[in-house]
Amino acid sequence: MKSLRFEISFTTITSIAVVSTLIISLSIYVYEKLYIEFIATEVEAIAQNMAIDLLDYIDEPAAQFNQTQILLRLEEYEYVETANVYDDENNLLNSYVGAAGLSVVKNSRDEALAQSSMKFDRTPENGEYSQLSLGMHNLESKVVVVKNIGEMSFPLGKLILTFNLQEALHENRRRYVILVAPSVIALTLLSLFISTRLHRRSLRPLENLIKTMDSVVDEQSYDVTVEETNKSETAALSHAFNNMMANIKSQSQMNAQKNLLLEQQQSKLETLANFDVLTGLPNRQYLMKTLSSLLAKNQRENTELCLMFLDVDGFKNINDSFGHDTGDKFLLHISAIMSRVLPTNATLGRLGGDEFLVIVDSVSSHTDVEHIATNLIDSVMKAHDVNRLRLDSSLSIGIAVASECNYEASTLITNADVAMYRAKKEGKGRLVWFNSAMFEDTQRKIQISMRLANALENDSFYLTYQTKVGPQKDIEGVEVLLRWHDEVLGLVSPAEFIPVAEKADKISLISLWVINQTCKELPQLIARFGSHIRVSINLSAHDLNNTEVTNCILNGLNSGEISAQHIEFEITETAYMNNFGVANSFFEALKKHGCHLSLDDFGTGYSSLSYLTEFNIDTLKIDRQFVSQIGQSERSEKITVAIITMAKSLNFAVCAEGVETEEQETFLLAHDCDLLQGFLYSRPSTLSQLQHQVATK
Structure with a gap:
């Protein structure tokens, strides 16, 4: 490739030669x-x-x-x-x-x-x-x-x-040429020499600019400038280059800052994606990746791995009694304590809520794992000072072995979870190893979860009703109770399928089915028991947080498909407390439509008295654990009387559930209880059964 200097020199030489030839020719002619x-x-x-x-x-x-x-x-x-x-x-x-x-x-x-x-x-x-x-x-x-x-x-x-x-x-002419040619040649060479020197001098800023640009490419450094000469063209080019370098440097610095910010944000995103926001422990996603990796390693090396499923006993009560802020600080506090007592081969992570996992890698013996679990239980079972409160708690730990489930991560977690629930059933604050006997319970839950998906489509659910009687033993209302009969599992108790439905996020679909089916059967209830009858439908905490359920109820009330004067919604005290803001706004809308509201299981929570004046309800239901002790426990009787008196002072109606003896009935009516519900009057029955029972009385 020809250089600019060569091109300029060649042009100069050609120009000088042409001009010299023309001058000599002209001079000869003259x-x-x-x-x-x-x-x-x-x-x-x-x-x-x-x-x-x-x-x-x-x-x-x-x-x-x-x-x-x-x-x-x-x-x-x-x-x-x-x-x-x-x-x-x-x-x-x-x-x-x-x-x-x-x-x-x-x-x-x-x-x-x-x-x-x-x-x-x-x-x-x-x-x-x-x-x-x-x-x-x-x-x-x-x-x-x-x-x-x-x-x-x-x-x-x-x-x-x-x-x-x-x-x-x-x-x-010959003499003239001989005389003039040497001078012309000398002058031409002199002109060429001078022009070359001048070209080199003139092109030196351009050469410096080229060298500087090469250095920028080689060294990737944009903090360079070139001298701006007094020649307009090169000065403009140098000025433009310096401006370009300044802009590139500025953009490079901005890009570096943006890259740093992106790296920091990426690091934060990775932290958020892999670590729990509250405790800083590995979250579910990170735990699953770690567990899968360690299981593959232990299977290759034919070594053992154990998984602990931890649940904090009593955390729900702490959260309900002292608020979520105290609950969060308590979780953060015990997370730090548990992290300190774990050995280096154990990884602690938070699944969510008050549930944790501990992965113990390369286990040498079950004794070592039990020692780790015991240290965790002892560290949490002590009293803890959080938010100027002295809080007590404990850990229920289920332990599963990887080799017993063929190193399958999902099965291992399920086994540890089952063992943890067994620890809770056995008294909490203890560890339980998973064994084959627990497998049947696990399989039962899995079957229930799988069959639930088709239960609504196959119309496997049905409604039963339990009556509520007044002081004269007249039927004033009924409570809707859901039952499920599966062609494979047979009759499945609500105590079994409701927790599974909540975990599988199907409980709201079931609630919508109950509401629709109740509205279909309501005309028969009114026809049989009178227009004064009121049907109670239970709503769970999941229902309150599901806009599909709440909107469906409100839309049904607006359209008249749900009869407000005959429908009463029941919600447990705990569900109300955990969703206080959402529940109150929803219940206010129900009250505007004329629906009645009932607070179920009253007296089992920790904040009932402090929030009772803010509950927008019509009826207060006394929990069966107090009613069942009437005639046996003076303290339970005093509590029952106190609840009735307090409810009356707040203009609430009172319904006692779990009435099974005449002694309980006499005591409750003597203290002005409005409604009674229990096996003494009827067991949960289908609509046809209930109609037949009433007809035969």
Whole structure:
């Protein structure tokens, strides 16, 4: 690839050569013009002098000595070709052939004249110059001078001189070139040298700019500048380059900052994706990846891995009693304690809520795992000071072994979870190893979960009703209770399938089915028990948080599909407390439509009294654990009386559930209880059964 310097140098040399050639050509042309003019002047003068000198000898015979002597003066002029003397009748008297004429005509004057006539196309047709008029004639490369000898009015003859300028011009041109060429060449070389130096000097800023740009490419450094020269073009280019570098540097710094910010954000995202926001422990996603990786490693190495499923006992009560802020701080506190007591081969992570996992890698013996679990239980079972509160708790731990489930992660977690629930059933604050006997319970739950998906489609659910009677034992209302009979599992208790449905996020679909089916059977209930009958439908905490359920109820009330005066919604105290804000706004909307609200299981929570004045309810239901102790526990009786008195003072109706004996009935009616519900009056029955029971009484 040609460089700019080469191109400029080549252009300069070519320009100088062309200009020099043109100058030399012009100077030669001018020189020849001047030379011809000089020769013409000189020839004019010679001819004039010779014409004057021949005047005295014109009358002599031809070829006389005196005439010849005068003509021989022309020998000193090397470019004289011929000289002819004519008398007044144009007769040739004498002639002279000079050196120029001899070079053209070598044999004779006649031949020279013949050749001369051939050479000049503009000579007279007869081939003689004697026919030319007086004066000077330029005939191509020849100058012919015709001079009168004697007076113009009385001519005695004429002199014709011929000068051949071709050789003269050629010779003078050669001498001129020889003389001038060295100087021209020297000047050309000098100009080339000077121009090269100047080019190099002029191009130096550009070369520096190129070197700087190469360094930018090689070193990836944009903190560079070039000197701005006093030449407008290079100064503009250097200025533009410096501005470009400044902009690139600025953009590079901004990009570096953005990259740093992106890296920080990516790190935060990875942290959020893999670690629990509250405790900073590995979250479910990270635990699953870690567990899968460790299971594959232990299976390859034929070593053992154990998984602990941890649940904090009593955390729900702490959360409900002291609020979520205290609950979160308590979880953070015990997470830090558990992390400190774990060995290096154990990984602690939070599944969610109050559930944790501990992965124990490369287990050497079950004793070591039990030692780790015991340390965890002991560390949590101590009293903890959180938010200026002294809180007590414990851990229920289920332990499963990887080799017993063929190193399958999902099965291992399920086994540990089952063992943890067994630990809770056995009294909490303890560890339980998973065994094959627990597998049947697990399989039962799995079957329930799988069959639940088709239960609604197959119409496997049905409604039962339990009556509520007044002081006169008249049926004032009924509570809707859901039952499920599966063709494979048989009759499945709500205590079994409701927790599974909640975990599988199907509980709201079931609630919607219950509401729709109740509305379908409601006309028969009204027809059988009267227009005063009120049907109670239970809502779970999941229902309150599901807009599909709440919107369906409100839309049904607006359209009239749900009869507000005959429908009462029941919610447990705990569900109300955990969703207080959502529940109150929803219940206010229900109250505007004329629905009745009932608070179920009252007295089992921890914040009932502090929030009772804010509950927008109509009926307070006394939990069966107090009713069942009437006649057996004086304390339970006092609590029952206190609840009834408090409810009456707040203008709530009171319903006691779990009434099974006449002694309980007598006590409750004696203390002004409004409604009674229990096996003493009826067991949960289908609509047809309930109608038959009433008809037979």
